[in-house]
Amino acid sequence: MTATVQKVRKGRKYDQVLDGARAVFMADGFEGASVDDIARAAAVSKATLYSYFPDKRLLFMEVANAECARQAQGAVDNIDLAAPPEEVLRQAGHHFLRFITSTFGLQIFRICVAESDRFPEIGQQFYNSGPAVMRTEMAAYFKEAEARGELRVDDHILAADQFGELCKADIWARLIFGVSGSVSDAEIDRVVEGAVKTFLARYGTAKLEGETA
Numbered sequence: 512m513t514a515t516v517q518k519v520r521k522g523r524k525y526d527q528v529l530d531g532a533r534a535v536f537m538a539d540g541f542e543g544a545s546v547d548d549i550a551r552a553a554a555v556s557k558a559t560l561y562s563y564f565p566d567k568r569l570l571f572m573e574v575a576n577a578e579c580a581r582q583a584q585g586a587v588d589n590i591d592l593a594a595p596p597e598e599v600l601r602q603a604g605h606h607f608l609r610f611i612t613s614t615f616g617l618q619i620f621r622i623c624v625a626e627s628d629r630f631p632e633i634g635q636q637f638y639n640s641g642p643a644v645m646r647t648e649m650a651a652y653f654k655e656a657e658a659r660g661e662l663r664v665d666d667h668i669l670a671a672d673q674f675g676e677l678c679k680a681d682i683w684a685r686l687i688f689g690v691s692g693s694v695s696d697a698e699i700d701r702v703v704e705g706a707v708k709t710f711l712a713r714y715g716t717a718k719l720e721g722e723t724a
Contacts, residue, residue: 528553528563533574541571541618572633575619579641582610587648596661596715597707603649604678604703612686612694646671662714670714677706
């Protein structure tokens with residue numbers, strides 16, 4: 512029988528606690544963050560902190576869900592969906608890859624995997640708060656781009672998943688298995704450019720910039 516994730520209590524200092532925890536987790540990571548530091552950053556007592564989040568892991572996942580939702584919404588708000596597909600894909604790819612390869616993004620992934628057997632709801636909540644949002648938004652964009660004659664896509668959801676996987680090429684596995692400790696901007700640029708060209712070679716209707724007949 513799987514354990515049940517504790518319910519988070521919402522109250523007037525909930526956002527204050529979450530903001531303080533986010534600052535500490537982003538600076539020190541999960542293992543390095545102490546309850547004392549989080550309480551201090553949130554300007555609350557440890558008793559107040561524990562009344563909202565009796566477990567540091569639960570607090571981390573609540574911060575992770577909020578951060579992932581923020582990242583997903585930021586991508587939706589900041590990407591120019593009226594631009595040509597090549598530019599939209601490039602913007603989306605950079606946003607996505609920078610987040611999942613960040614220290615915080617990697618910590619979220621590892622904790623979701625580590626706790627998935629005992630607390631499957633953790634992974635489900637995280638997926639619904641971020642990855643599912645981006646997946647749905649990209650699929651909707653592909654549908655609109657197809658209507659404009661810019662793309663040819665039979666399965667918009669599958670295409671969204673495929674683009675996400677293309678953006679992980681070479682980098683993601685090396686990071687999660689500890690082969691590489693970090694990723695450079697140049698590496699991200701290289702992988703995203705490759706993902707965009709591969710995707711448009713399959714689904715695009717126009718020649719890419721720089722192509723010759």
